[in-house]
Amino acid sequence: MPSRNVSLRLQGLREKDSGSYFCSVTVQDRQGNNRSHSSKTLELDVFVPPAPPSCHLLGVPRVGTNVTLSCQTPRSKPLALYQWVRPPPSTQVFYPPTLDAIRGTLRLKNLTTSMSGVYTCRASNSVGSAQCNMTLEVITGPGAAVVAGAVVGALVGLGLLAALVLLCQRQGKALEEPANDIKEDAVAPRTLPWPKGSDTISKNGTLSSVTSSPALRPPQGPRRPVAVTPTPSPGRVPTSALSRKGAVPVMVPAQNQAGSLV
Secondary structure: OOOOOOOOOOOOOOHHHOEEEEEEEEEEOOOOOEEEEEEEEEEEOOOEOOOOOEEEEEOOOEOOOOEEEEEEOOOOEOOOEEEEEEOOOOOEEOOOOOEEOOOOEEEEOOOOHHHOEEEEEEEEEOOEEEEEEEEEOOEOOOOHHHHHHHHHHHHHHHHHHHHHHHHHHHHHHHHHHHHHOOOOOOOOOOOOOOOOOOOEEOOOOOEEEOOOOHHHOOOOOOOOOOOOOOOOOOOOOOHHHHHHOOOOOOOOOOEOOOOOEO
16 A cells, blocks of 8 residues: 655744644545545644843933833744843842733832943743843932922912012003093083173174173262373374275274263
8 A cells, every 4th residue: 555745844934824734634445446534633833932122211210219111022922021130240130029020011119329220121932032221320310399399480480470560560550540530520610601781892893882780880989080191192194095004994982081982
């Protein structure tokens, strides 16, 4: 009975080669009739070593604070486990609960300057390993609370200064407004009434009639003699000469010796 080798050889395996493989064998006699038949399925799972991980720092490395070192590999089959160490000369190995071997995190609390240095994260599985390094530098500057307090204090100071300037401007305007206000209850000055019987002037500018009001009458009593000094009259100018010079004749009422108009 003839026999044949039906083995399948895979070289240069890759992750995508993982899967199910089916093998079927049929035995025939000399006449070509099938005498027996068998089959089998094989599952192939290709392992992948961890790819180089990336290290990150979460938090501000200041004295007295807490930080977290993170390490993650983008590819690993099966899943990789992580280990953080400090290489020589400051050799140190970390364990749970400080170390999370599944998530790849290392939590450092209450930092001191002696904790500064190089930290190495190693990701490994059953077929390989890879690692990354991180340098931690613990600083001793002012804390975040001090910086935040200084910023808040500066903002409050600026706000108070702006409020003071605004208040001064409002007070200045308040002092100027009363001087410009018009009092509604102020009484207008009274106009002296024209006395009845006062002199009336006609439209043509000549005195038509005069009626003395009681307020303008001279006090009653014996009249004192008034000395009248004759005033020499100037020379008479002809009317034709005045007309040529543009003069306008005006009628002047005559007066008697007592000073009354006629």
